[in-house]
Amino acid sequence: MTRLSRTSPAASERSLHQAYDTALLDLDGVVYAGGEAIAHAVESLASARVDGMHLAYVTNNALRTPDAVAEHLSELGIPTEAGEVITSAQAVARLIADQVEPGSKVLVIGGEGLRVALRERGLVPVESAEEEGLAAVVQGYGGPDLAWGRFAEASYAVNRGVPWFASNTDLTIPGARGIAPGNGAAVEVVRIATGAEPQVAGKPLPPMHRETVLRTGAKRPLVVGDRLDTDIEGAFNGEVDSLLVLTGVTDAAQLLRAEPRHRPTYVDRDLRGLLTGQPQVREVKGAWQCGGWSAVALGQTLDVARIATVPSGEPVAPEADPLDGLRALCAAAWSAAGDGACAQDAEKALATLGF
Template identity: 45%
Template sequence: MSGDDLAGGYDLVVFDLDGVVFLIDKPIAGAPEAVERLHERNTAVAYATNNASRRAAEVAELLTGMGVPARPAEVLTSAGAAAAVLADKLPAGSPVLVVGADALRAEVTEAGLTPVESLDDEPVAVVQGYGPEVGWRVLAEASLAVRAGALWVVTNTDRTLPSPRGPLPGNGSLVAVLRTALDRGPDLVVGKPEPALFTTAAALSHAERPLVVGDRLDTDIQGAVTAGVDSLLVLTGVSGPADLLSAEPGRRPTFVAADLSGLFRPAEDAALPLRAGEAGGWRVSRDGGSATLDGSGDPVVALRLLCAATWDGVAPAAVSGASDAARELLSSWGL
């Protein structure tokens, strides 16, 4: 390892996928090159995704087709993790009602359990993951099964999925349907922000210093904080500058960058928060419970400076701009 840049301080980089490496089926600009650079430096790479609609081999094939070489062993999915949890809890062959895509059914089968679709099959558990074809009928069967005593396990609770057209309903939105019908939450959530995917990736790679890279504060970053590892938020997916400014302590990343190119710049250029008060052409001044941004320059530098103020008690709504560039930037962030 080399400490010359951010990535050089770590022996494993764990990437989220949607919003970090690709959007739906297209790579994010610079992502293939970033992964290739890590491979060239012999830095271990892993992919941890909450999306339960593809199996590890399918994800690896998808990535490779995008110019991001990946092996199935490098991919950890919430579908595989959920099936493994159920296999630990239930006798072999137990009937499990699957709400989700074919990939989740395949993982349940491979784990030695029996996927079913109806309450008539007497399921002892319900496993729920994202699937674009999930509809009312299977949700109704799942509701009945849980009411009858079945264990309810969900792969993740991401409310949205990133897409080129904007955020789309994710598994968390589908879980909310059952949550409303049942008037209670799931018995177990397997994927991020639970730390299991990250700790498993580190164990498989024998990594002592992993770095998590994600685009969501409520899953990727919170999961990293829970796992006790450093994290980098990239602004290519769901969570934006306004979200970062108002982030709770348990959802605050170690670093922030516009995209994956930040991995190959000095760590001090991405570290959070930036308490200097002035850097890169920007200046932040505080007056009691308010803060003012002045100057111009790289938006990420301004964001890092402002995090020092908002994480120290200034409400994001109490941040104003003193220059045209500052006012335009804050407006673009929705402030």
């Protein structure tokens, strides 16, 4: 993949689990939501693994340890070892270790995942800003019950000039009841109190990609995620291909408005997309066709309609997949937007497709 502006989803004659050696899978919104497996995730991942694809779970959530994540996935029916889990806690711990002396004390604002990752790098997690010789402050998602006073503790240290790090800056996190504030919202609290800026390790930034490559050894990776601003942008920054699944944060309207760095290589409903090829999106007389659908940008609107035949003259099956219509709409929107974000109204077109 190149970093040129993508103007349509790509095609793949081979199923994705055969075209790529490793799936770098986000967790929240992709494999599970609120702790429960997302529909089709367990069986899709099992099939991909049986056919030889390596699975690695790459998450910006720094709350839990790799052991805990692996145990949870295994309980869901996805056999996983701790070494197959890569977290932003591990990425930020390496980032800190590269800048401070071995054995340095680090103030932790977050969960056990951060503490374990810091110890793995020979650092000492502490709880108070008053610790003598404090070398860094690190902030990661600590769950919904993280005490408000922890943000004050971070602020005291950062205001004294202690270097500040964040595992990630995702503003939201999906859960069983909907979308909740993520670590990025907590980082904003400390930023407001200090006026400082943290060094950030998680997706979409290079430290997370570096950590993932070091731990997986992937040669032909495919990033699989639900977020444009972390998973897909991270793949763009790492110059690898990506699959967006529509089971988490990103909806169809946001996908159409995606700027170049947020445009995925492939789009599918859920993880069943790993086990299939991806259809071609063709430009035909100023319109974009995919499957049984044709899409076009007309003035201030995007339009989509059924077609009777494909360019070869073959008839289109009557049960044309609305997802193909969305792929065609992506091509119309992204082509019209160029290096910016699509400004056309797509509400009617998406309603036609049921999105």
